Amino acid sequence: MIASLLIAFAAGAASALMFASIISGALISLLLFYLAPLPLMVAALGWGPVTAAIGGIAAGTSLGLLFGMPYLAAFVFTVALPAWWLGHLALLGRPVTAEVPGVNGAAATPPVVEWYPVGRILLWTAGFAAFTTMGALLTLGTDGDTIVSALRRALTRILGSRGGAGDSEQVINALVTIAPAAAAIVAIMTLTLNLWLAGRIIVTSGRLNRPWPELKSAALPPMTMVALCLAVALSFMGGLIGIFSQIFTSALMMAYALTGFAALHTLTMGMKSRVMVLGLTYAMVLVLGWPILTMVGLGLADAFFGFRQRFLARKPPSSTAA
Template identity: 60%
Template sequence: MVGVETTSNRSKGAGQLMIAIVLIGIAAGAASGLMFASVISRALISALLLYLASMPLMVAAMGWGPLSATIGGIAAAVSIGALFGLHHCIAYALSVAVPAWWLGHLAMLGRPVNDGTEQTPPSMEWYPVGRILLWIAGFAALITLTTLFAFTTDPDAITAALKRGVTRVFAMHRIETNERVIDAAATLAPAAIVIGPLIMLTINLWLAAKITATSGRLQRPWPDLKATTLPPMTLVGLCVAIAFCFTGGLLGLVAKIAAGALLMAYALTGFAVMHTLTLALKSRALWLSCIYVVTIVLVWPGLAMVALGLADAVFGLRQRYLRGKPPPLPAS
């Protein structure tokens, strides 16, 4: 009799958990879909809501599992397709639902590691943050390609549209230019456009993890972000992408987007390097705040972060620093 009651309680608990997973998924999908659809209003805040549209699904994936995010993503995509058409449904699926579901799944992906002792339970090995960053770069490139190819797949037409956009931006800021400057800016534009989606996906994943941790649903320890490193073969992929940038045509356009995404990923690892190299500073928080503010305002110091990330990938700056001079832990 006791065994029957125990089985019944387990079945009841599993049923309640499944109901919670479905309800959370639908709620997350509704929030994500509304944030994505807000761009139709063309209000100023709609741009911010559009960029944050993947965060509810990421919270569902990390807190209640990828099934919850799958349910929410499908529900939101179907609703958007029914209200605004197939084009918007595909755009939502590729730019919001799929990246949110997969990144949330990877963030919670782990496997037990046998430490060789029977007395202690096996520790967990979690999916590396550097590989997640590489996936973010890939999704950012996919979103950029989807956005550009939504209008045309003709590289010449895309280049002409980029030139018109660059010209309007220069005119808006009253910057005097010539045809050579505009051509150079339009050539670099695909690599620059991908930066926006990459940063927003990174921020969304970080915010979603913070929200999940605050709610007590985050089942993994908070990772050491300053130790983030990209896989070694990423540097080879970057070199190949840069080489194909000079081919022109559709292949050259794709290569520029890929190169821009990988360079931005190295810029983020450059910030991780900076966090490591400043561990011994007494005014560390002030220095880091100033560097972030200057980078956001002036933009071009981000190139120094790219160089720092690349230098660390080649020379192992963090490992050399920590081996040569172990820094004290910060007071705060």
């Protein structure tokens, strides 16, 4: 118990320091800010969600006392709550009994645990990314025009002194349009990366109380497609509904992009040039950015047509491992 409390306070202190480092304005502080959920996720996966909750409460309280309530609220809803809940879901499992013949014909039920699906964890991550982005925008105003005006003023202060007036106006208009969606994309990517890093750290330490999940089999629930279609339709509306729908659309599309990467890892199994194909794909996405749309398309196509299931059904059992 004492050890868990020490881990909780240490994780909370590290997370709070990383979160508060953004105040310095240094470039490295941006990286630390995005990695702020990592210590709490490590605590959740290695020592349990309760440990992460204690650390998050302690960190949030400290930030509130030092910097005020806005920092406390921002930390709790963007760092502590996602870290605790995603860590809880990653360790969530239920026993599944499978009858097998036992001694003297009696049935024996070996302990089998069905873990919370990775695809549903990914959907929760997209939800957190969307809601935290919407919460951040609501601090700028409570209607679409006010939010757009606030974003325009902020971007004008940053870019107003660069280039000609006409060029700056066009750039600012474009950035105001894509800023909410881009913020949601950054949020889901950083949350996903933090959870993956936390899992790898705990696996290395030997404290992960579940098998490492089969990430290339991750699939979103079928109703996600319905939610995406609804979000796309509502994104053409104006005002607050249109902005929030664009945020949901971008978050869900990034979730499908991640399942597209999972499909690519599956479909390239057995290829001699698999490493080169995967490396080139990741490099193009990181450097150019726009090829991520290909992964979105692959994820959507896989959800419609079940490419991975068909591929694995054709493969011999010995070659489906890994």
